[in-house]
Amino acid sequence: MKAAVVTSFTEPLTVEERAVPDPGPGQVLVRIEASGLCHTDIHAAHGDWPVKPTPPFVPGHEGVGIVEAVGDGVRHRAVGDRVALPWLGHACGHCDHCVSGWETLCEEQQNTGYSIDGSFAEYAVADADYAVPVPDGVSPRDAAPLTCAGVTTYKAVKVAGVRPAERVAIFGVGGLGHLALQYARLVGGTVIAVDVEDAKLEMATDLGADHVVNARTEDPVAAIEALGGADVAVVLAVIPQVFEQALASLRRGGRLVCVGLPPETEGPMALPIFPTVLKGISVIGSIVGTRQDLAEVFELHARGRTRVVAETRRLDDVNAAIDDVLQARTTARIVFEP
Missing domain, CATH: 3.90.180.10 (Medium-chain alcohol dehydrogenases, catalytic domain)
Structure with a gap:
């Protein structure tokens, strides 16, 4: 073979x-x-x-x-x-x-x-x-990305406890992010898509993102704060600075969900203690999903809820x-x- x-x-x-x-x-x-x-x-x-x-x-x-x-x-x-x-x-x-x-x-x-x-x-x-x-109605081509990109972001939205009408910022709208924004919308979130590539932001808009932010041309923290701040920020990028931006974009009581794993050479993420404590911020690590999570991801796709x-x-x-x-x-x- x-x-x-x-x-x-x-x-x-x-x-x-x-x-x-x-x-x-x-x-x-x-x-x-x-x-x-x-x-x-x-x-x-x-x-x-x-x-x-x-x-x-x-x-x-x-x-x-x-x-x-x-x-x-x-x-x-x-x-x-x-x-x-x-x-x-x-x-x-x-x-x-x-x-x-x-x-x-x-x-x-x-x-x-x-x-x-x-x-x-x-x-x-x-x-x-x-x-x-893999259930009938889910093609191999679609099932493959759902097997990791799908179940990973589905689990991230789950552990974030996204509630209807909460603002959810997705940092990194690529293979994982385009699915993350769909799961956030499925549970009623208002989605803010953040990336540095216009093509990916256009895709995010096509998939239903409520707001898009190009972090190459504008400060994502200021842009999200202008919208009232994020209740949840899901970070799918692999650069520590992006995690720090996502944390800074959160409103009081917000949840930072860390998913992307930077190379060891990138160094650590800085976690400022005072704003984290005074704003009541939660920092959550989310690693892929279980077999049951994946079964649910496949079921949603088979029902036409995701693309x-x-x-x-x-x-x-x-x-x-x-x-x-x-x-x-x-x-x-x-x-x-x-």
Whole structure:
């Protein structure tokens, strides 16, 4: 099979031939139909984070495809099922986080495309328990970005506790942000989209954003304050300064939801103590979503409540696609179709 492989953190990915893997006990073999390119895949390929994957490995955690074989003991997935392979590739299932509905905090978790080979390939094996069914009416092309960009921002809006008519500022309107603004609107939020690219702000307007702010040409803090301040700010960018701007844009009682993960070299975010305390600001970290969250994301999309903006590429073009994401030459998501 063809696979895009990280062999070194300082070299481009290599597209090579590998043997089709066999599913082990409790696993399924999935023929990949589509796989989204997430910024996390780029961080993985470059070794940007403190806990690094071990080359060689296959990135990709927005994989969608058809089950072609099942390992021993698999009873709830069958050949022919369409499933998604999300970031949470495995969790222990018995720690206090797992049993209380926070499996994404499990300390024994394995992550697709990071600690286990992912979906930048024609085939992938996955833990059958964590391969999430994709319902009829959701195409592989749409399901792929929903598997991470969708469930991550859906969870962020959930944990923010957005209430109807609250102002929600989305900082970074790309692959994740274009979905975040839709989820914020679904729960009744008034959405302010913030980005530095006019094309992305035009997309945000088309998707229903109530206000747009170009942070390249105007001060986003002043612009949001002029609207009354944000009740919630969801940060999807990977620059610490943007987190600081988002915090400063909040009105009293506001909630800052941190989602984007900057490279280790970017340094920390400054958290001013006095305004945080005196304004009663909450700072919330939100990391992807559970299998149940993803099932809800798929259900909403199947009902026509969300729209995925994506362009398709060939897996052979993986390095050019990564460069396009890093140079902001894409409006939303790139999806590889092997």
